[in-house]
Amino acid sequence: DAGVIQSPRHEVTEMGQEVTLRCKPISGHDYLFWYRQTMMRGLELLIYFNNNVPIDDSGMPEDRFSAKMPNASFSTLKIQPSEPRDSAVYFCATWGAGGYTFGSGTRLTVV
Amino acid sequence: QQPVQSPQAVILREGEDAVINCSSSKALYSVHWYRQKHGEAPVFLMILLKGGEQKGHEKISASFNEKKQQSSLYLTASQLSYSGTYFCGSPITTSGTYKYIFGTGTRLKVLA
Numbered sequence: 001d002a003g004v005i006q007s008p009r010h011e012v013t014e015m016g017q018e019v020t021l022r023c024k025p026i027s028g029h030d031y032l033f034w035y036r037q038t039m040m041r042g043l044e045l046l047i048y049f050n051n052n053v054p055i056d057d058s059g060m061p062e063d064r065f066s067a068k069m070p071n072a073s074f075s076t077l078k079i080q081p082s083e084p085r086d087s088a089v090y091f092c093a094t095w096g097a098g099g100y101t102f103g104s105g106t107r108l109t110v111v
Numbered sequence: 112q113q114p115v116q117s118p119q120a121v122i123l124r125e126g127e128d129a130v131i132n133c134s135s136s137k138a139l140y141s142v143h144w145y146r147q148k149h150g151e152a153p154v155f156l157m158i159l160l161k162g163g164e165q166k167g168h169e170k171i172s173a174s175f176n177e178k179k180q181q182s183s184l185y186l187t188a189s190q191l192s193y194s195g196t197y198f199c200g201s202p203i204t205t206s207g208t209y210k211y212i213f214g215t216g217t218r219l220k221v222l223a
Contacts, residue, residue, distance in 0.1 A: 033211070045211045104152050
């Protein structure tokens, strides 16, 4: 199993631009989570899905953030428009029989 | 509501032992332990579900107290590869909504 795959690994964008982060979960893992990590706030849960259905998005900071999971093998996190304070590492993680598995993360820098 | 970990940071020599604590003001449903190395994703170490549970390998183990408000991670005969930041985490429900919270983190550095 290739694990949780995220793309891109690094993203540098200008303020105001749309950013889309992608995640391919581990097959068979029914739960998918999007996290954000910064030095100031640590790890924060943004949203999670169960069987492709968004269950709790209360961690999404603003309406500029949106997430979708159109099928069991793909999820996106979109920020539109992006702002410098969105700069962080964004992790996708899935939950299955072996526990949590995190993707390698996407390091987003908004300039 | 965030679990508090102690110590915040610890420096060890190879071969020394360490204990990392995770304390919550409320009983936790379960507790998960992770290690994150700098610039990498967190790696899941283990989960404890029951009060009084102890589990783990010979050198890395954990316990969950009876009241399920405190968990400890035990690192025995530490190795250089143990360096990183350790987090506890737990699912909680607030007003019927599931959330997941991480502890404050403990930075561990093992020196040769």
